Amino acid sequence: MKIKERYDVIVAGGGVAGVAAAVASARLGADTLLIERYGFLGGLGTAGLVNPFMSSYTSDGKPLIGGFYIELCERMRDLGGFKQRAFDPEAMKFACQEMALESGTHLLLHSIITGARMAGKEIAGVEVLTKSGTKNIDAKILIDCTGDADVAAMAHADYEFGDLANGLAQAMTLMFTIGNVDVRKSLIYAKENPEEMRFPKPASDEAVDRMMEGAVGIAGFFTKVEQAREIGEFPLDQDLVFYISLPTPG
Numbered sequence: 001m002k003i004k005e006r007y008d009v010i011v012a013g014g015g016v017a018g019v020a021a022a023v024a025s026a027r028l029g030a031d032t033l034l035i036e037r038y039g040f041l042g043g044l045g046t047a048g049l050v051n052p053f054m055s056s057y058t059s060d061g062k063p064l065i066g067g068f069y070i071e072l073c074e075r076m077r078d079l080g081g082f083k084q085r086a087f088d089p090e091a092m093k094f095a096c097q098e099m100a101l102e103s104g105t106h107l108l109l110h111s112i113i114t115g116a117r118m119a120g121k122e123i124a125g126v127e128v129l130t131k132s133g134t135k136n137i138d139a140k141i142l143i144d145c146t147g148d149a150d151v152a153a154m155a156h157a158d159y160e161f162g163d164l165a166n167g168l169a170q171a172m173t174l175m176f177t178i179g180n181v182d183v184r185k186s187l188i189y190a191k192e193n194p195e196e197m198r199f200p201k202p203a204s205d206e207a208v209d210r211m212m213e214g215a216v217g218i219a220g221f222f223t224k225v226e227q228a229r230e231i232g233e234f235p236l237d238q239d240l241v242f243y244i245s246l247p248t249p250g
C-alpha cells in the first residue's frame with residue numbers, strides 16, 4: 001500500500017484505544033492512517049499479553065461499556081478466542097486487524113513515530129521511521145493513542161509522569177502463558193483445601209462446574225509455594241501463585 005503525504009486523521013499507536021479511534025474515524029468517512037510500531041495491533045493486550053479485560057459489568061450483570069468493546073469481544077468469540085472476560089491474544093490481533101481493514105483504515109505497521117511536525121503551536125503531522133526509511137506524514141487531526149502520550153510529549157505539550165507525589169510509574173507485571181494446566185483439578189484442590197487459597201473457594205462440585213464455564217482466576221497454594229521456596233524453586237517475594245485461564249482449554 002502506498003502511504004500518502006497527507007490524511008484527514010492520523011492515529012498514533014494501534015492498541016485497543018488506537019484501533020477504536022481509527023475504526024470510528026474511518027467509519028465516519030475520514031481518510032484515516034493508523035501507525036503502529038509492532039507488526040500487529042492490540043497493544044498491551046497482544047504485545048504485553050495483558051489479560052483478562054477488567055470487569056465492565058454492574059454487579060447485576062448489566063454492561064457498562066458498549067460499542068467497539070462489545071464488537072471486539074463478539075468477533076473474538078466468533079473466532080473461539082473469547083470466554084467471559086478472557087481472550088486469546090492471537091484472536092485479538094486478528095479481530096483488531098479485521099475491524100481496521102474493513103473500516104477502510106490505512107495501516108502502517110512496523111513503523112515508529114519518532115517526532116511531531118509542528119506548524120506553530122499545532123501538530124501538523126509526524127515523522128515516522130518505516131521499513132522504507134523516514135517519512136513525513138501530515139494530517140488535519142492527530143489522535144495520540146500511544147498509551148503514554150508520547151506524541152504529545154514530542155510536540156512539547158505539558159504532561160505529568162507517574163503519581164504526582166513521587167513521580168513513580170505503575171509497577172510492572174510480567175505476563176506469560178503456560179499450557180497443559182488442569183484447571184478443573186486446581187479448582188477441586190481449592191474446594192478441598194480452602195485454607196490454602198486466597199480465591200476462589202468453591203463450596204461444591206457444582207460450583208466447580210459453574211466456574212469452569214467461565215474464565216477462571218486462581219490465587220493461593222500457600223503451602224506448596226512455601227515448600228517450593230524451601231528447596232530453592234520459588235525465589236520471588238510472594239506467598240502465592242496466581243493465574244487466569246484463557247479461552248483455549250488447558
Ligand SMILES: Cc1cc2nc3c(=O)[nH]c(=O)nc-3n(C[C@H](O)[C@H](O)[C@H](O)COP(=O)(O)OP(=O)(O)OC[C@H]3O[C@@H](n4cnc5c(N)ncnc54)[C@H](O)[C@@H]3O)c2cc1C
Binds near residue numbers: 014017018170
Ligand atoms: C502492568 C499493567 C497491568 C494491567 N492489567 C490489566 C488487566 O489485567 N486488565 C485490563 O483490562 N487492563 C489492564 N491494564 C491496562 C491496559 O493494559 C490498558 O488500559 C490498555 O492497554 C490501554 O490501551 P491503549 O490502546 O491506550 O494503550 P496500549 O495498549 O499501551 O497501546 C499503545 C500502542 O501504541 C504503540 N506505540 C507507542 N508508541 C509508539 C510510537 N512512538 N510509534 C508507533 N507506535 C507506538 C504501542 O506499540 C502500542 O501498540 C494493565 C496495564 C498495565 C501497565
